[in-house]
Amino acid sequence: MNPEKRHVLLLWMLVCSGMTEAIEPISTSIAVGMAAALTGFLASYQNIFYYFNECCRPEWISFNKTGFEVDLESKLFGQHIASRVILKAVNGFMRDDNPKKPLVLSLHGPSGTGKNFVSKLIAAHIYKKGMDSSYVHVLTSELHFPLQSQFETYKTQLQQWIKGNVTNCERSMFIFDEMDKMHPGLIDSIKPYLGYHNNLDGVSYRKAIFIFLSNAGGKSITQTALDFWKAGRDREEIKLNDLETGLSSSVFNSNSGLGHSGLITKNLVDFFVPFLPLEYRHVVQCVMAEMKAKGLHPDQKVADKVAKDLLYFPKSEKVFSVSGCKTICTRYHNYI
Structure with missing residues (x-):
């Protein structure tokens, strides 16, 4: 001032x-x-103080559709299904001033395929402070809910925590990481908050966003991608309906946080979003993008060296990267 x-x-x-x-x-x-x-x-x-201190107002919370679309196209590689579904889901939800329920996305796929990255992109294009926003909340199963013996306590704490944060800001976003490691049944404690309610005890949850990240269902996704590859079909031919039914069934029958969950039986998850395993060419793109993000000139030779240094499966064909793009940020420095 x-x-x-x-x-x-x-x-x-x-x-x-x-x-x-x-x-x-x-x-x-x-x-x-x-x-x-x-x-x-x-x-x-x-309103001058609102410009200096983050608050639950449009000055700090406003969806940038164009920027989000550009980043999905230029920074997320090998995920044509996820890009299309997530862009449509987030855009439609943020355009609605009076949604009937919270947006609930469940992102599934092998490690390193972009699930966490997409969550960060969503936050970056809704909240001015991105992942640093006080209205973006991340819970990791093994860190926040480690003990089975504390199951009932976790349920109560989770309910109170969600209610408190949404009371503070109706446009809150919650990211649940490692859902495949969460105690089955725990996530059902927030089931009422994800439904079609005007409000619960005076609190409306309809403008909140819930994102579940999980490796559960990754095997069925990978098998479909491998089947297409063996049949000589391009991965871009894979459609959501080729995966969605098998994915939701696989997740429901798994021993994970969404295993036999009421969120699935009550159709409270708006989209099960599959992330396909990444091929060599996608890893190269990831390395090039990482170098650019660090202010370095993208070097194709360096990117190729990094990609070749990773492990691929199946052992005979070596089609997909075992770790996706997860470790490239620590590897490419060794080749510069």
């Missing part, structure tokens, strides 16, 4: 606090007159 605005604000606080009674009568008259004259001026700055 510049000195002029600070001076005016302090004067206004002085007048409004009643401290003018301690000033000489003539000074009081001048101060009150100045305050009256400055009322209109100060009114234009009534």
Whole structure:
């Protein structure tokens, strides 16, 4: 805040606090007159603090559809299904000023295929502070819910935590990482918050976003991708309906956080989003993008060396990267 605005604000606080009674009568008259004259001026700055401190307002929470679409196209590799589904889902939800329920996305696939990365992109294009926003919350199963013996306590804490954060900001986003390692049944404790309710105990959850990240279902996704490859078909020919039914069934029958979950039986998950295993060419693209993000000139030779250094499966064909793009940020430095 510049000195002029600070001076005016302090004067206004002085007048409004009643401290003018301690000033000489003539000074009081001048101060009150100045305050009256400055009322209109100060009114234009009534929201000035909102520009310096994050709050649950459009200045801090506003969806950038164009930027999100560009980043999905230029930074997420080998995931034509996930890109299309997530863009449509997030765009439709954020455009709706009165959604009927929270947006619930369940992202599935092998490690290193982009699930965490997409979550960060969503946050970056909704919240001005991205993942650093006080309205973006990340829970990791092994860190936050490690003990089976504390199962009932976790349920209560999770309910209270969700309710408290949504009460604070209806546009809150919750990311549940490692859902495949969560105790089965725990996530059902928040089932009421994901349904079609105007409000629950005076709190509306309809503008919140819930994202589940899991490796569960990764085997069925990989098998479908491998079947297409063996049949000589391009991976871009794989459609959502080739995967969705098998994916939801696989996840439901798994021993994971969504195993036999009411979120699935009650159709509260809006989209099961499959992330395909990455091929050599996608790893190369990841390395090139990482170098660019670090301010380096992308080097095709370096990218090829990094990609060749990774493990691929099946052993005979070596089609898909075992770790996807997960370890490239620590590897490419060795080749520069």
